[in-house]
Amino acid sequence: MSAAVPVEKKRVAAKAEQNANGHKRFKSMPVRLTGTARKPAIAPEGTLKAGAAEEPAAPAPAIEKAPGMGEKRQVSFVQMLVFELRVRDAMTSPPITATTTDSLRSIQHLMKAHRISGVPILANDVLVGIVSIEDIINALDGGHINESVEQWMCRKIVTLRDHFSLVRAVAEFDRHGYGRFPVLDANNRLVGVITRGDITVCLMHHLERRAEEAVAKEATLVATRAADEKAHRIVINTDVKSGDFESAGKLSQRMREVLRARGVAPEILRRAAIIAYEAETNIIIHSLGGRITTAIDAIKVRIKAVDSGPGIENTDLAMQEGWSTAGPLARELGFGAGMGLPNIKRCADEFTIQSELGRGTRLQAAVFLQKADTRL
Amino acid sequence: MKLKSATKLPALLTAVEARPLTDLAEVELSGCYISDLLSDVLANAQPGVLWVTIHVHRNVVSVASMKDITAVLFTCGRKPEAAIIAEAAEKGIMLLTTPMTTYEAAGKLWKAGLR
Numbered sequence: 090m091s092a093a094v095p096v097e098k099k100r101v102a103a104k105a106e107q108n109a110n111g112h113k114r115f116k117s118m119p120v121r122l123t124g125t126a127r128k129p130a131i132a133p134e135g136t137l138k139a140g141a142a143e144e145p146a147a148p149a150p151a152i153e154k155a156p157g158m159g160e161k162r163q164v165s166f167v168q169m170l171v172f173e174l175r176v177r178d179a180m181t182s183p184p185i186t187a188t189t190t191d192s193l194r195s196i197q198h199l200m201k202a203h204r205i206s207g208v209p210i211l212a213n214d215v216l217v218g219i220v221s222i223e224d225i226i227n228a229l230d231g232g233h234i235n236e237s238v239e240q241w242m243c244r245k246i247v248t249l250r251d252h253f254s255l256v257r258a259v260a261e262f263d264r265h266g267y268g269r270f271p272v273l274d275a276n277n278r279l280v281g282v283i284t285r286g287d288i289t290v291c292l293m294h295h296l297e298r299r300a301e302e303a304v305a306k307e308a309t310l311v312a313t314r315a316a317d318e319k320a321h322r323i324v325i326n327t328d329v330k331s332g333d334f335e336s337a338g339k340l341s342q343r344m345r346e347v348l349r350a351r352g353v354a355p356e357i358l359r360r361a362a363i364i365a366y367e368a369e370t371n372i373i374i375h376s377l378g379g380r381i382t383t384a385i386d387a388i389k390v391r392i393k394a395v396d397s398g399p400g401i402e403n404t405d406l407a408m409q410e411g412w413s414t415a416g417p418l419a420r421e422l423g424f425g426a427g428m429g430l431p432n433i434k435r436c437a438d439e440f441t442i443q444s445e446l447g448r449g450t451r452l453q454a455a456v457f458l459q460k461a462d463t464r465l
Numbered sequence: 466m467k468l469k470s471a472t473k474l475p476a477l478l479t480a481v482e483a484r485p486l487t488d489l490a491e492v493e494l495s496g497c498y499i500s501d502l503l504s505d506v507l508a509n510a511q512p513g514v515l516w517v518t519i520h521v522h523r524n525v526v527s528v529a530s531m532k533d534i535t536a537v538l539f540t541c542g543r544k545p546e547a548a549i550i551a552e553a554a555e556k557g558i559m560l561l562t563t564p565m566t567t568y569e570a571a572g573k574l575w576k577a578g579l580r
Contacts, residue, residue, distance in 0.1 A: 337524050
């Protein structure tokens with residue numbers, strides 16, 4: 090029969106079932122897990138049905154769609170949290186417990202004293218049952234409140250493992266409708282009790298902490314920027330592509346605009362521009378691509394050109410005027426005079442070059458902005 | 466002997482039968498530099514000169530701008546693309562083209578008083 094069902098229909102049917110389940114399970118979650126309907130994100134569901142004790146690794150959910158404006162970040166944040174946080178992070182531990190020989194009346198007092206609505210029952214330190222507030226009401230109603238726990242406790246217990254994720258815990262609450270779960274560790278020892286309230290408190294607590302961290306990080310960023318501004322520091326990063334002759338000069342153009350706006354003398358400006366331009370064209374002509382970082386402060390402009398290979402075979406030779414390995418296209422465009430590196434060196438107040446075959450080249454040059462003498 | 470009037474751009478136009486590609490201003494040139502190697506121009510050209518070259522690539526404009534070169538004369542009738550001409554105009558670099566070879570143009574410019 091299954092062979093007769095078109096594949097597409099089967100898929101649709103399966104999806105509908107999944108949606109129904111998902112809706113049912115998540116309907117009363119404090120934070121809706123919208124847009125996490127990707128397979129890895131709902132993996133706990135499959136294991137729920139099997140009732141397996143081992144939980145699959147829950148990857149961070151991918152956010153496809155978030156409800157409402159401005160909620161996106163926060164929801165995704167909570168989503169991350171419910172996958173990250175474990176039952177042991179949220180549970181009340183150690184739990185308030187009683188033994189099988191205790192009376193229901195004493196349990197009633199325990200509940201009142203600790204403001205709880207369920208008490209796990211232990212026999213020789215092993216979890217054997219649970220008494221909920223409902224059992225107490227029934228006992229009061231039925232007149233057996235002074236009898237021992239043994240014959241009235243609920244023995245059919247559903248437990249959670251302390252390493253379960255909170256998203257799985259929430260799913261279990263939705264699935265069973267219980268107000269609390271005893272929590273067992275890997276050795277089947279009772280280590281805590283978890284309620285929906287515990288999960289909410291835990292999430293709020295972590296959200297608050299993350300928010301504080303974010304505020305602190307922002308403050309650091311602002312401080313760094315302020316320090317940069319005070320030092321009049323500007324950093325321009327530019328990726329340079331191999332063979333991209335059309336873009337040559339764009340970086341040095343930007344750098345010149347910044348320097349000109351700062352009233353740097355034309356000669357100094359020109360030297361810095363030539364270094365940036367030659368470094369840029371070197372990467373375009375000779376390398377597989379690289380990056381140029383230009384850092385300008387009140388004292389000097391630093392130009393760092395790093396490429397990802399192939400490296401210069403002989404830097405001493407490359408530093409000689411007229412020596413060039415530029416290809417025919419570069420030469421056709423007027424490059425490959427064999428003057429690039431010598432030009433850079435001549436224009437720079439500080440200059441270093443390191444190159445390793447197969448690794449790449451790292452060129453660093455600096456020009457002091459205040460110096461009056463001109464080299465070109 | 467330097468003829469002051471001859472070092473001004475429009476006056477030199479006729480000497481090399483050049484055609485302007487951008488608007489020309491009445492500017493005095495500080496001299497002339499001839500090279501088809503960009504790095505050579507970067508290293509050796511003085512600001513304010515007329516640069517004579519056969520290259521019509523965008524990088525000519527970049528180099529000219531970097532060296533504060535006043536004007537570029539393309540020889541052998543070469544002419545850059547419209548976008549490059551527009552870029553030069555935007556950067557305040559004047560562009561001209563002449564049907565003469567670089568050698569011929571150099572001779573005429575020298576004769577006209579551009580030293």
